[in-house]
Amino acid sequence: MTEVSFHFNAPDKLAYACRFARKVHKSGARLVIAGPSTIVADLDRMLWQMAPQDFVAHCMADADEELVQASPVVLTTAVQRTPHQEVLLNLHAEVPEGFSQFARLVEVVSADDESDRSAARLRWKHYASRGYAITRHDLVQKPH
Secondary structure, three states: OOEEEEEEEEOOHHHHHHHHHHHHHHHOOOEEEEOOHHHHHHHHHHHHOOOHHHOOOOEEOOOOHHHHHHOOEEEEOOHHHOOOOOEEEEOOOOOOOOHHHOOEEEEEEEOOOHHHHHHHHHHHHHHHHOOOOEEEEEOOOOOO
């Protein structure tokens, strides 16, 4: 069963997605990032603009098949069209169709966008109602 986790209170979802891609890439896992076309295009630009030491090799899902197969990070609008099934980072407002083919699903939730938070609550209810155990990660640093 897919491991589902919600990463709450992201001040900037795309900046967080870039950091998450770098972390997953360094771990040796393969990552698919799914979202609406405008968000995926913005994320693609941001990943290309990362500092050289932070660069994450990636491609769009509609790139040449050989490149997509070799890329550790694939950006897509539709999860069903991806070759990797290790980690999925969802930036869609809806539950991504085909998410259950992945070993791990990560949902990123904005800190201040109430419509994003509301959509995340609906996704949480969807996963919980189907028996998925959900891990919650609050991205706000708490003072000790």
